[in-house]
Amino acid sequence: WLAPGIGVHQEETTSPGGATDYPGEPDDVQATGKPAPLNFTLKDMNGADVTLASFKGKVILVNFWATWCGPCKAEIPSLVELQHQYGDDLVILGVSVDDPVEKIRPYAAQYQINYPLLVGDGRDDVQEAFGPLSGIPVSVIIGRDGRIAKKHSGIATKSQFEREIKAL
Numbered sequence: 001w002l003a004p005g006i007g008v009h010q011e012e013t014t015s016p017g018g019a020t021d022y023p024g025e026p027d028d029v030q031a032t033g034k035p036a037p038l039n040f041t042l043k044d045m046n047g048a049d050v051t052l053a054s055f056k057g058k059v060i061l062v063n064f065w066a067t068w069c070g071p072c073k074a075e076i077p078s079l080v081e082l083q084h085q086y087g088d089d090l091v092i093l094g095v096s097v098d099d100p101v102e103k104i105r106p107y108a109a110q111y112q113i114n115y116p117l118l119v120g121d122g123r124d125d126v127q128e129a130f131g132p133l134s135g136i137p138v139s140v141i142i143g144r145d146g147r148i149a150k151k152h153s154g155i156a157t158k159s160q161f162e163r164e165i166k167a168l
Contacts, residue, residue: 036142037129042118060142071155078158095120
């Protein structure tokens with residue numbers, strides 16, 4: 001699953017409103033500014049309940065991914081670095097779209113993932129609420145106010161994430 005524009009390097013531009021645009025990225029403007037669907041509780045890879053609404057008031061990055069996804073694997077080191085860099089000021093939540101816990105745990109250990117990995121297998125309701133997900137990875141950045149600030153369909157760079165996090 002790859003979104004259009006993956007693997008194509010293009011310069012960013014600034015729209016008249018001052019927002020940063022990334023050519024080749026699908027237009028997810030309709031998601032921006034809407035209240036984030038935080039009314040879900042998912043199990044983490046250890047079986048604990050994680051309620052998304054409990055993180056309201058912090059910047060949240062929800063990353064939809066899978067263990068078999070090459071672009072997802074390429075994006076993970078940046079997410080690990082960002083979680084380490086921003087600590088308690090940022091909550092990164094990895095939602096595995098179709099992997100069982102038995103695959104998620106060893107993957108988390110192998111890639112030294114330092115943020116919660118949630119089980120999204122069988123949770124089409126969550127994917128639909130944050131969607132449409134036409135491919136993965138998809139990352140949704142939510143501001144402290146609980147509104148969607150940015151949605152990336154396809155791989156994003158650490159510098160893209162960092163600019164958007166710092167703005168919030």
